[in-house]
Structure formats: structure tokens, C-alpha cells
Amino acid sequence: MRRIGNALSYSNVVATLALFLALGGGVVYAASNLGKNSVKNKNIAANAVKARNLAKNSVTTAKIKNNAITTKKVKQASLGRSDLATGTLAGLQVAEVSAAAVPGLSVQQTGGTPVPLTGTPTFTPLAGKSYELLVELRGNPVDADGSGEDFCRAFVELFVNGAPANGAGLWQDVTGTPPFNNEPIGTSSAAIALQAAGQPQTLTALSFGNGGCSAATTASLRAVVIQFG
16 A cells, blocks of 8 residues: 555646546537437437427427327327317318207298207318208197197208208197107208308208197207218
8 A cells, every 4th residue: 555655646646637537528528519410219228218308399290100190099088179170080060050949830931930049050161071961850749739630740941051951840640640640859961062162151040830730839959060071
């Protein structure tokens, strides 16, 4: 130990320290001044890059390989229709209207009775898409004259920008054979005629009743527009 101590001098210590700093400093300098594209895949340990290491919005669509994200990579119920661009999925509901109480079911009017609608009656067609209108009329038709010759038949017609598009009806005939003498639910679906892309389309409705329906006749209406393609 005394020999080592005697061999050490101020100049030896300084030289050794300088060498250590030079080598260590070079490593630090090299690590902090890497050239562009100098870190390759082989330099990154497996599972070394975590989600927390990625800057927000750093992974863009252009960085994702085609077909790289499969169904099993998407968390169940994590995506809703509102997260997708309009027209991404076939069968997208683009309009919906309803009426809790349809008026005029026991009144016979040539021009029909306007039905006040709530909901989203207007949609704008997209180029290359097709559209279908689904209608449901649900209620309680009541044959006014019982066993008489007349029977209750009520109908609601849906219009798209004023043009007849689809409709549904319900009826009751007491003289008929059960259960075929009563239809409390009427449904229908029909393609909407080809529309001009970009031109807003609005749903309206008219009800058509007859004298054979009692004033006790009631019905609710629901209609939706589905986009395909």
C-alpha cells in the first residue's frame, strides 16, 4: 500500500482524472448528439417503447400500416357511430321523426291532416349512397259501428321534400274473424327515390282517417331514414 501511495503523484492523479472525464464525457456527448435515423429497430429493446413515451397525437394515420389495426386490437364498445365519419358504415341512421299522438285518425279529409313531428327530420344525401325510409304506426284502432258494414282504417303517409315516399296503416273490423280482424301495428320500408347529392331532404307526414274509426282510435308514429353504401 505504501508503494502505491509513493507512486501516486499530483500529476498522475490529474492525468487519470482527465482521461476518465474525457472518456465519460465522450459517451455522454455521443448519446446526446445522435445523428438523424441513427437509432435503428435493433437498438431498441423489445417492449421498451411504452404508450407514455409517445407524444400526444404523434401517431398519425400515415404512420399506421394498412390493415394493421384489426378487430381484436379495438376495445369492445370503445367506438360509437359519432366517432366515425358520416358514410363510413352501411346502415347509418341519418334522420328520425316521431309523433306520440297522431291526429285526424277518425276524420276523413281528402287532403289529410298534418302530423306534428319531433326529432331530426332533415338529412343531406351523399354522392354514391342510397337511402331507405322505415315507417311504423302503432296504436289502437276502434271500429266505430261495431258489427256494421263500415270498418276502421287509418293511414299515415310520409313525404320527402313534399313527394310521397312511404306509409303505414292500422285497422279493425269487428265483423272479421279473430285474430285477422285487427291490425294494431303497421310497418313498411321503401327505398327513397334517387336524391341529388348535397341537397337537404326533409320528412313531413299526413294522416288519413275515415268515419269508420271511433274517436277513441289512437296511434303513435316513428320513421327513420337509413343510409347504405
